[in-house]
Amino acid sequence: MAGKMKKTPIEVTVVIPIYNEAGVIGSVVSKVRELFPDFEVLVVDDGSTDGSGREAEAAGAKVVSHVHNRGNGAAVKTGIRSARGRNLVLMDGDGQHDPAEIPKLLEHLGRYDMVVGARNFKTQGSLHRSLANRIFSDTATYLADHKVEDLTSGFRAIRRDLALRFAYLLPNTFSYPSTITLALFKAGYGVKYVPIQAGPRTGKSKIKIIRDGLRFFAIMIKIISLFSPMKVFFPLGMLFLAPGLTYTIHRVFFQGSRLTNPMVLMISVAALIFALGLISEQISLLRLERIDQPVSTEDEAGEEEDET
Numbered sequence: 001m002a003g004k005m006k007k008t009p010i011e012v013t014v015v016i017p018i019y020n021e022a023g024v025i026g027s028v029v030s031k032v033r034e035l036f037p038d039f040e041v042l043v044v045d046d047g048s049t050d051g052s053g054r055e056a057e058a059a060g061a062k063v064v065s066h067v068h069n070r071g072n073g074a075a076v077k078t079g080i081r082s083a084r085g086r087n088l089v090l091m092d093g094d095g096q097h098d099p100a101e102i103p104k105l106l107e108h109l110g111r112y113d114m115v116v117g118a119r120n121f122k123t124q125g126s127l128h129r130s131l132a133n134r135i136f137s138d139t140a141t142y143l144a145d146h147k148v149e150d151l152t153s154g155f156r157a158i159r160r161d162l163a164l165r166f167a168y169l170l171p172n173t174f175s176y177p178s179t180i181t182l183a184l185f186k187a188g189y190g191v192k193y194v195p196i197q198a199g200p201r202t203g204k205s206k207i208k209i210i211r212d213g214l215r216f217f218a219i220m221i222k223i224i225s226l227f228s229p230m231k232v233f234f235p236l237g238m239l240f241l242a243p244g245l246t247y248t249i250h251r252v253f254f255q256g257s258r259l260t261n262p263m264v265l266m267i268s269v270a271a272l273i274f275a276l277g278l279i280s281e282q283i284s285l286l287r288l289e290r291i292d293q294p295v296s297t298e299d300e301a302g303e304e305e306d307e308t
Helices: 025-035 052-058 072-082 101-106 127-145 160-169 176-186 209-227 230-254 261-291
Strands: 004-007 010-017 041-047 060-065 083-089 112-117 158-159 192-196 304-307
Touching: 004 010, 004 261, 010 025, 010 052, 010 072, 010 101, 010 230, 025 041, 025 052, 025 101, 025 158, 041 072, 041 127, 041 261, 052 127, 060 083, 072 083, 072 112, 072 160, 072 176, 083 101, 101 112, 101 192, 112 176, 127 209, 160 176, 160 209, 176 192, 230 261
Parallel strands: 010 041, 010 083, 041 060, 112 192
Antiparallel strands: 004 304, 083 158, 112 158
């Protein structure tokens, strides 16, 4: 006799992207399962070659594997799409994040759409990495019009339906925290920072300061251009308009000269940039309307399966 049986909903999925974290991922998974036995623990093995996935599975995690290394952001996107929990906790698998601090994030999820664990200056790694993170966060604060306390923290909680809406924007690299943070701020969602103590990571960092630093800045400009284009186009236009207009006024009104091609060119370029900014603002409104559309997922559809 066929019937319908409603599956027990999972409230929280802990998503842990890993790449060659053998020797530490097992203890991370074990601690999460010990503290939160009702949570789903989902490890995304991003093409590890050291048996990290098998270690995580042996510790009790559900493991989804990539056949080759695609990047930290790609692993996070796989985790978002594969998770069954209504809420997600994203954390690193290198031992930096203490699972015991997960309740500090979940406590505020509901009132806020995303809660981020903010490291203090002393626990963000080496001095040059701490300084780089500070610069990134200060730049993001200007671009987002909100205080960004820790732009690159990988320890955060977010509603799964909301994460699904923004998943298409996330890059495949280590820049996913900056991308989703800026995107949520500019789309008008509530983001809260709570202080955490990040421990020392196990093994060597896979982030290259110069290469990934330039990539972070490029990502920030891209996201702000998507959601608030005039933040980028206005200062860029002023770089051409201010000197061009100043030079033109000085030559024409004070020296009696005629308009020259360089004067006209600089003012025309500035006007073109401002026009592109206004058009981009209109396009960004359409993008926000798309994001605000509800996302249909299997879990949201009723989480039912046939029983024979």
